[in-house]
Amino acid sequence: MSETRRFVITGGPGAGKTTLVGALAEAGIRTFAEAGRAILRQQDAIGGPAHAARDPMAYAEAMLQWDMRSHAEAEGHPGPVVFDRGVAELVSFLRLIGRPVPAHFERAARLFPYANPIFIAPPWREIYVHDEERKHAFDLAVAVHDGVRGAYADLGYEIAELPLADVPTRVRFVLDRIRP
Numbered sequence: 138m139s140e141t142r143r144f145v146i147t148g149g150p151g152a153g154k155t156t157l158v159g160a161l162a163e164a165g166i167r168t169f170a171e172a173g174r175a176i177l178r179q180q181d182a183i184g185g186p187a188h189a190a191r192d193p194m195a196y197a198e199a200m201l202q203w204d205m206r207s208h209a210e211a212e213g214h215p216g217p218v219v220f221d222r223g224v225a226e227l228v229s230f231l232r233l234i235g236r237p238v239p240a241h242f243e244r245a246a247r248l249f250p251y252a253n254p255i256f257i258a259p260p261w262r263e264i265y266v267h268d269e270e271r272k273h274a275f276d277l278a279v280a281v282h283d284g285v286r287g288a289y290a291d292l293g294y295e296i297a298e299l300p301l302a303d304v305p306t307r308v309r310f311v312l313d314r315i316r317p
Contacts, residue, residue, distance in 0.1 A: 169220045
């Protein structure tokens with residue numbers, strides 16, 4: 138892996154990733170939001186096709202473009218940068234929904250590297266809740282977790298599992314590993 142200072146927080150839905158990324162932003166770390174939820178909201182607002190429920194491949198392509206743009210936007214930032222999910226997630230997403238993974242997704246996962254470790258939030262039933270965009274069962278959260286863990290491991294990344302702990306503890310866990 139490169140000497141990049143771009144870190145990823147990943148895992149299944151409802152495991153506390155976005156809350157942690159928000160807390161890291163409050164602690165002064167440059168962060169980038171997850172592509173998936175933003176794209177779903179945008180596509181719902183315009184009745185667009187790039188939605189997981191309407192056209193999963195168009196949705197995946199939109200997420201890829203979003204993630205590559207975020208990656209480029211982080212270029213040259215002097216300190217660590219944290220992403221709520223990353224490019225490799227898309228390979229896992231397509232595998233999970235039983236779609237073939239286009240070669241350009243595989244290439245993107247290798248051409249847009251992140252720093253080690255990749256932080257993964259394990260499934261955590263006690264904090265898992267449904268909302269407007271998260272309507273699926275907890276077992277899907279487990280499957281997503283397992284898929285993204287495998288996708289990053291296949292790319293040679295080290296995985297650091299976040300503790301099942303409160304937000305300040307998780308913030309310290311990440312900061313201790315990303316600050317020089």
